[in-house]
């Protein structure tokens with residue numbers, strides 16, 4: 001290992017001990033629980049650490065608290081650029097230590113995030129359409145006012161703050177083989193790996209990032225942080241163009257494996273956490289579990305801890321995730337077909353659906369579209385279903401009765 005990396009890791013571990021004292025005072029020691037469902041589904045022993053229940057709804061408040069604590073006597077105020085959990089973490093930390101906070105968010109930031117951040121007493125400035133522009137404005141404001149700019153991940157103090165999750169784990173769980181950590185800019189995984197490899201060196205540290213934003217894999221391949229062109233992802237907290245310089249130096253030495261997860265896998269993990277665990281996670285927060293459920297991270301015969309790192313999901317996203325999850329499990333179906341345009345046809349179709357315990361919740365009936373076959377109506381029926389096998393049966397019986405319907409995805 002290079003001297004430089006070793007020094008960084010030593011600094012993170014030393015600072016994390018001080019950070020723990022401050023962070024414990026102002027945050028929750030969030031619960032860790034064994035999940036019987038996910039253990040069964042993966043064939044290993046799966047524990048979930050619920051940082052979605054942390055103050056401000058995400059672990060980010062840990063790094064923010066320690067950073068603001070360190071600089072509080074030198075500055076009157078702090079500035080951060082973020083539309084996510086860092087914003088709320090910094091706003092909360094500034095209020096605790098009596099500093100002013102200015103949070104710069106991109107112009108399109110969701111109202112819910114703006115309001116939550118203002119709720120912690122921060123001033124919110126909207127600037128820029130893409131994050132780079134937002135960040136530039138934050139740098140400008142910090143300079144103009146003489147405030148400290150708090151980076152979201154590439155800062156040893158922030159990393160040391162995030163590292164405090166590792167102490168919770170060591171106190172709460174007797175033995176674990178691996179920890180699964182989502183990667184945005186890498187602050188969380190750099191912190192957690194520094195402390196765990198120090199105190200429990202046999203622990204495997206596994207990173208997960210969306211395939212839409214694989215900046216860590218790109219950096220590992222190139223041997224240095226490189227800028228990628230990420231796509232939009234449901235795990236918006238992990239949407240970062242380039243891994244941090246400091247975080248990468250640590251990740252390269254201490255992380256045992258990095259895997260990507262697909263959007264569908266993340267959405268399904270959110271759905272399962274909600275449905276089975278009654279737990280609300282945001283995309284970034286569910287990515288670690290998605291990694292386990294996808295089968296990419298090896299779990300057999302191991303105790304794995306997945307960090308559910310945050311729960312701040314926009315409510316407008318949830319119903320779509322639920323509909324998608326229900327459809328995937330065969331509990332909701334949408335079928336489309338063409339019916340001869342004569343009385344009684346629709347009733348016959350609905351009777352077949354009802355016979356198999358389908359509960360209709362919507363029907364679209366179109367007789368006007370000129371592209372329709374002559375004297376036919378196009379019908380789309382949405383219904384609550386009693387499982388995939390029943391849906392198959394309904395389609396089969398409709399076919400036998402002379403109606404061809406297809407299942408919409």
Ligand SMILES: Cc1ncc(COP(=O)(O)O)c(C=O)c1O
Nearest residue numbers: 184185186187188237284309310
């Ligand atoms: C909920 C959640 N999980 C994970 C991450 C990734 O953390 P890091 O940028 O330290 O890798 C973030 C970052 O914002 C987040 O909000």
